Amino acid sequence: MRLFKEKLAWAAPLAVILIIALFSVNLFAQGNPKVKNLPVALIVNDEGVHVDAVQSAVKQMSKGTDGEEPMLAFTNEKEENIETLFDDKKYYAALVIPEGYNDSLQNGMKNNTSATLNIYINQGYNMTGANFAKTALNGLVTQLNNQYSTNFIAQMDGQQIDAAKAAVLVNPIVSEEKVFNEITASTANGSAPTLMAVPAWVGALIGGFILFLVTSNIFKKEKLTRKQTLRIMGGQILFGVIIALFSGFTVATLASIAGINMPSYLLVAFFVSFAAFCFFLLVSAITAWIGKPAITLFMVVMLLGMGVLMTPQEMLPGFFVNFIRPWVPIRFASEGLRDIFYFGSGFYTGGSFITIAGIGIVGLVIYLLSIFKPEPKTK
Template sequence: MKLFKEKLAWAAPIAVILIIALFSVNLFAQGDPQARNLPVALVVSDEGTYVDAVHAAVEQMSKGTDGAEPMLAFTEEKEENMEDAFREKKYYAALVIPEGFNESVQNALTNHTPATLQLYVNQGYNVTGANYAKTALNALVVQLSQQYSASFLAQMNGQQIHADQAAVLVNPIVAEEKVFNAVTPATANGSAPTLLAVPAWVGALIGGFLLFLSTSNISKRESLTRKQTASLMGSQILFGVIIALFSGFTVATLCVVAGINIPGYFLVGSFVSFAAFCFFLLVSAVTAWIGKPAITLFMVVMLLGMGVLMMPKEMLPDFFVTFIRPWIPIRFAADGLREIFYFGSGFYTGQSFNTILGIGIAGFVTYLLSIFKPVRATKAIAE
């Protein structure tokens, strides 16, 4: 019964509750995801009564139901801007009313040909978000088709229906899909960028913490001057380069072995190595200042991040979007790899590259500044 008097023993069940709660936080992000205000473009290249009817259906869909936020948020765009808009990840999809649509509906029974509404799908942006948007747009097209079908049947009341007209009467409007920035085969259904980004973070985390323990042991054994400490830090950064290269090209090699369709072995290996090194600098900086508790902090960041990496932000609770998603470093590596996999990017991936580089520079400067910590404070942290 002596064990029940020990405070540390009572800390065990409390720790278990906290750890399980931390793991379970992601249930709020992925338990019952609801798409809200997925950005979708509306391209109108025609005019007329039937075009106005499509406009009315879009406006109705934009209001949502029962006071809830709508699934899709439409913005009018021009056809010539769509490729750039998709590349800049402004929209998951687009509903296009092509030129001649109004006339096609008017003459559908005469020409025995259904009118066509085009659906553009920005698949590489996020497969989940793009599929939700595509499903909703298809439902809108089906709804319009059913309305026109009922109208045409009413007009033909009592008239003989020819076989050629029957198919058009059932589906007077059809959807024609065009995929942009397609998710290539053998890339884990679009999840490959995230799966490759996680090892960059884990490698940096484990490598950075082990090197911190090594340098702490050296500092305990020897009384180092600041010049010697700077030399030791330089060696740690050099080791970080080695760890990053091992991380990046091990990931690229495993992709080849596993049959993942990567855009280029050296390109993917180099980018993952770059991200891993920048993350390593961040880990080294934080551990240099606060010591062993940093590993817990970074594990929490990783666990919370896993719930938001796969999902588009429009399908996450507001809390995750505001307080968790912006602070997950792995997300920027995943975004960069997505640019490489599906948008034809090279090593420089734009905003994601700049953010990762910024993380690395901030980590490097903060790490260097740790050399000016009081010696006593350093020893206390190391112990």
């Protein structure tokens, strides 16, 4: 058949393979995630043989099993610093040995009271990571509790005990949890920041590409001076502001209708608008230099990035952590919104704000420099 002799026809199945591969690459990130080295703080406010037993259990847990990396990576910290460290997203959780723990466990059977280990959970950092850390720490407390319970029961063999003493005998160690930077209700279980950041990128991508097509048609029809070209570029930037504001307020309005519990409608709307405008400048810059292939590039970035947005980096393969995650612009918008939603941040969100602004500034400079791009030779 004649169609089979056409080289372009064979590009169709190859294109399908490439597109499916790009859509499916996130299977490597999400298919079988393994938690490793989740940063957890260890706070020791007491001393004694029973405190040493907890530290020994922590040390054993830090070694991992079967040659694999451990689930948790412990670092000693002071309790007065933990709130700041949580706000800076240094740890997903903390295990606290409170003052008086050693005596409480030593005299638990006499006083009919269980000793307490505290577990602090930095929920707003990442709900998935915080839950894994919480589960692992509760498992550690349960392990210690079972060991002491077995020893106490062996010591009490044959003795008469009352109900209060029996409760301590079964649970000589209990855990108390305290949540920091709590994920509020009606925020899609902590996914709202990411779900609201993605439209900012998509709006910038679509808006930027449409304006690129419009300006390209203008440049094809007329030969413009650099001054005229700059005016058109200025108009494109002004349109970018309009597109960004439409993006931000549309996202905030739809989120409000959907019942998302936003800390401030205007704050969220303007932050999404800010991120969308900076992304628009980046899209405009790249399309101005390389043209239509830029859209394919940005779509690939978005597809690869979707697998890393909601997953803690400790659960991702090394390739995604080193080569995909740092280059996903949506991640910084998501982190900024996370600071606004759960960490009490204002419009300025620290590192994420600076990165987004940097993307916008670099995009603007590259876009303006495109005025010096050599014109293609015409036949």
